[in-house]
Amino acid sequence: MKKPLIFLKVTKDLFVVQLMWALGFLGVMLAIHTIKIVINYTQGHEVESYYHSIFVANHIFMLIIGIIVITFLPYCVELGVTRRDYYKGTFLATLGLSFVIPTLTTFVTKVEQLIFRYLAIPTKEMTINEIILDIDRDFIGDIVQSAIISPFVDPQTNPWLAIFVFSIHALIYYLVGWLISASFRHHMIVGLLSIAVSIILIRLEDLLFRVSLDLPLPSGPLTMDFLPSSVAGLGIVLIIGLLAWLIRQLTKNMAIKI
Amino acid sequence: MNVKAEQLSLTYGKHDALKQVDFELDSNKIYGLLGRNGAGKTSLLSIIASFLKPSSGKLTINGEVPFEHAEIMQQVALLYNKDYQDETDSIKDTLSNIERYRPQFDRNYADDLVKKFKLDVNKPINKLSKGMQAALNVTIGLATRAPITIFDEVYLGMDAPARELFYKALLKDQEEHPRMVILSTHLVSEMDYLFDDVLLIHEGNILLHEGYHSLIEKGVSITGDVAVVDSFVQGKTVLRTEQLGDTKSVMLYGGLDEDEEQLAISEGLQIGPVALQDLFIHLTEEEQR
Numbered sequence: 291m292k293k294p295l296i297f298l299k300v301t302k303d304l305f306v307v308q309l310m311w312a313l314g315f316l317g318v319m320l321a322i323h324t325i326k327i328v329i330n331y332t333q334g335h336e337v338e339s340y341y342h343s344i345f346v347a348n349h350i351f352m353l354i355i356g357i358i359v360i361t362f363l364p365y366c367v368e369l370g371v372t373r374r375d376y377y378k379g380t381f382l383a384t385l386g387l388s389f390v391i392p393t394l395t396t397f398v399t400k401v402e403q404l405i406f407r408y409l410a411i412p413t414k415e416m417t418i419n420e421i422i423l424d425i426d427r428d429f430i431g432d433i434v435q436s437a438i439i440s441p442f443v444d445p446q447t448n449p450w451l452a453i454f455v456f457s458i459h460a461l462i463y464y465l466v467g468w469l470i471s472a473s474f475r476h477h478m479i480v481g482l483l484s485i486a487v488s489i490i491l492i493r494l495e496d497l498l499f500r501v502s503l504d505l506p507l508p509s510g511p512l513t514m515d516f517l518p519s520s521v522a523g524l525g526i527v528l529i530i531g532l533l534a535w536l537i538r539q540l541t542k543n544m545a546i547k548i
Numbered sequence: 549m550n551v552k553a554e555q556l557s558l559t560y561g562k563h564d565a566l567k568q569v570d571f572e573l574d575s576n577k578i579y580g581l582l583g584r585n586g587a588g589k590t591s592l593l594s595i596i597a598s599f600l601k602p603s604s605g606k607l608t609i610n611g612e613v614p615f616e617h618a619e620i621m622q623q624v625a626l627l628y629n630k631d632y633q634d635e636t637d638s639i640k641d642t643l644s645n646i647e648r649y650r651p652q653f654d655r656n657y658a659d660d661l662v663k664k665f666k667l668d669v670n671k672p673i674n675k676l677s678k679g680m681q682a683a684l685n686v687t688i689g690l691a692t693r694a695p696i697t698i699f700d701e702v703y704l705g706m707d708a709p710a711r712e713l714f715y716k717a718l719l720k721d722q723e724e725h726p727r728m729v730i731l732s733t734h735l736v737s738e739m740d741y742l743f744d745d746v747l748l749i750h751e752g753n754i755l756l757h758e759g760y761h762s763l764i765e766k767g768v769s770i771t772g773d774v775a776v777v778d779s780f781v782q783g784k785t786v787l788r789t790e791q792l793g794d795t796k797s798v799m800l801y802g803g804l805d806e807d808e809e810q811l812a813i814s815e816g817l818q819i820g821p822v823a824l825q826d827l828f829i830h831l832t833e834e835e836q837r
Contacts, residue, residue: 296618299648367599369649370622370694542616546599548590548628548700 296371300379304362305386308355312391315351319344320398327411336414337406341399341445345456348391349463356384356467360475364546373541381534384464392456396445403446441499455499458526462495465533472540480540487536495529498522549623549695549728550574551596555605558591558752565591567752568605573745576726578718580743580760582736582828588752589732590628593700596730597626609696622651625694627685627702635673639684642673643691650692657721658691664713678705686714690721698730711735715742736825746824750832760824767822768804771797776815787830799830 323343330337359380366376406413445452466488474481499505501522517525551573558566566588573579583589594600595607598615607614614620637645639662647653662669665683673681682705689699703711719742722729733739746763748755756763767787770777777796788799799822804812812819 296649303645303648367621368626369646370624371649372598372616372618372621374616375618543601545601546594548594548599548626548630 297375297378297382300362300366300371300375301382301386304359304380304383308359308383308387309390311355312351312387315347316344316391316394316398319347331411336412338414339399339445340402341395341452342414344391344395345442345459348395348456348460352388352391352460352463353467356464356469357471359384359464359468360471360541363541363544367546373544377538377541380468384461384468388457388461388464389453391460392453395456396449396453399445400449441496441503441505443503455503458495458499458530462492462530462533465530465537466492469533469537469540472537472544475544476540484536491529491533495526498525498529502526549576550610551607551696551728552609553592553605553607556592556595556602556607557604558588558595558600559603564752566595566602569749569752569754571747571754571757573728573730575744576722576728577744578722578729578731578742580736580739580746581730581732581749582746582824583732583749584832587749587832589749590700592749593626593698593730593732596696597624597698599626623694624696624698625650625689625692626698626700627689628700629682629702629704630685632673632676632681638670638672639667639676640669642684643669643688646688646692650694652693652695654691654693657693658687661687661690661717664717665710679707679710682706683710683714686717690714690717693721693725693727696728696730698732700732701734703733703735711738715739718742736828737823740824743824748828748831755831763827764821764824766801766803767824767827768800769797769820769822770800770812770817771795771820772815772817776817780812780815780817787827787833799826801827801831 320340323340326343327337362380363373363376366379367373403413405411441455443452443455470481470484470488473484498517499522501517502519504519553569553571556566556569557564569588569592581589581593591600595602596609596614598617598621601615609617609620609624612620614624635642643655643658643662647655647658659669662684665680665687667676667680667683667687673684676684682703685702686699686706689697689702703714706714718729731739731742740760743760745757746760747757758766770780772780772795774791774794774796777798781798781800785801786798787801790797804819809819
């Protein structure tokens with residue numbers, strides 16, 4: 291008899307739940323964005339795209355739902371689901387969500403661009419990748435920069451690459467949230483350590499993306515401009531793999547306290 | 549189903565919650581797991597349900613280690629006093645979710661129990677009273693029909709009529725769908741008639757594992773003249789002594805054979821039964837001394 295694939299049930303359930311949250315988030319952001327457009331347009335300013343608004347805010351959204359997802363582990367074990375199936379199901383749901391949010395965002399942005407063109411509304415040029423060159427840089431500044439102004443591809447120039455880059459950012463921020471919450475469930479020291487590891491990995495991912503996409507690089511000891519693009523791309527895959535491996539190690543024997 | 553523990557231990561830091569415990573449960577019976585607060589009941593049940601991994605020793609279900617064993621974990625359900633304050637799903641949605649994951653879940657039976665307990669299926673669970681939440685837990689436990697069903701003090705918030713309803717439903721469903729049920733409880737006097745077997749756990753050790761009736765037969769109260777009672781109980785395990793004037797009452801553990809019974813009667817002593825609750829209280833007290 292064929293065994294039921296329980297992890298696929300977890301995938302479906304978590305994907306649907308998180309998609310509902312994501313639609314709520316995207317909807318609220320769309321409302322805010324529309325109000326901003328109206329204000330900017332009436333004041334004669336250029337307006338920025340929906341993609342631009344979501345790109346930065348989504349990091350925080352993915353981080354938060356990544357933190358929340360650990361609460362599904364006790365729920366799953368109570369239903370007789372193994373930690374392995376919870377992990378596989380959650381990871382697959384995350385992959386789906388990381389792809390769906392950028393895709394929806396790009397689609398809305400495309401529709402928005404058509405409307406802008408039709409109404410002859412001037413749009414703002416996206417210069418997010420150049421901002422790093424103007425910043426007076428220090429360690430804290432680098433961290434904030436990584437969180438806010440991640441390497442960016444304009445969906446107007448290459449929509450598929452834009453979706454891909456956005457998806458990878460979303461995935462990494464989700465995994466970082468999951469890692470941090472799983473670590474704190476073990477011990478506060480492990481949790482604090484995981485925050486430090488996460489900051490380093492996000493910073494590293496930021497630099498590797500800049501190398502692989504041939505975007506402006508900040509000066510300093512960690513520029514990595516000597517790396518070929520393919521190696522930088524492999525580095526990003528390794529970061530995702532490392533995060534996924536760490537989460538599995540933290541959750542595979544996790545105690546459910548009652 | 550067979551549950552077997554061999555030298556099973558669980559340690560939290562420097563505290564030994566379970567100390568090299570050995571026992572075996574191998575029938576579709578209702579097992580009463582009794583123990584005082586902090587005795588190790590929840591720790592033991594958590595290991596059976598794969599909520600925790602033992603620190604050392606082994607627990608097997610049908611010869612397999614249950615922890616992270618997908619097929620075995622599907623066969624075990626542990627219901628406990630869950631904190632539902634963040635649970636905004638309705639009872640209807642919750643039951644539908646459980647139905648998707650639990651292969652033996654009987655939705656019709658669950659709906660029937662929900663009606664009996666007068667639960668509002670559309671109300672968010674965190675808006676239900678503690679008693680209603682407890683009734684939902686027992687509903688889930690019964691309707692899941694897991695071959696190993698564990699209730700860990702889940703009925704505490706329920707009022708007396710609701711508890712009575714649960715006891716009746718449990719006995720009826722156990723008869724129609726035999727399975728292993730483990731009831732952990734403090735309500736010994738109220739629930740003792742449900743137990744086929746009793747496990748007594750104290751300070752991380754299994755003090756006894758015995759059939760309910762044979763255990764009850766081991767408890768005897770002897771009442772009579774002080775001197776006669778003192779002479780009769782010499783060499784026997786005395787759990788409790790009470791004296792009023794020249795009359796003494798002694799609770800013995802270990803039972804009486806036929807000759808001893810005849811001797812007691814011939815000496816004018818009264819022989820009486822001892823309730824499981826009294827045995828529980830005094831056996832665990834005895835260990836503390």
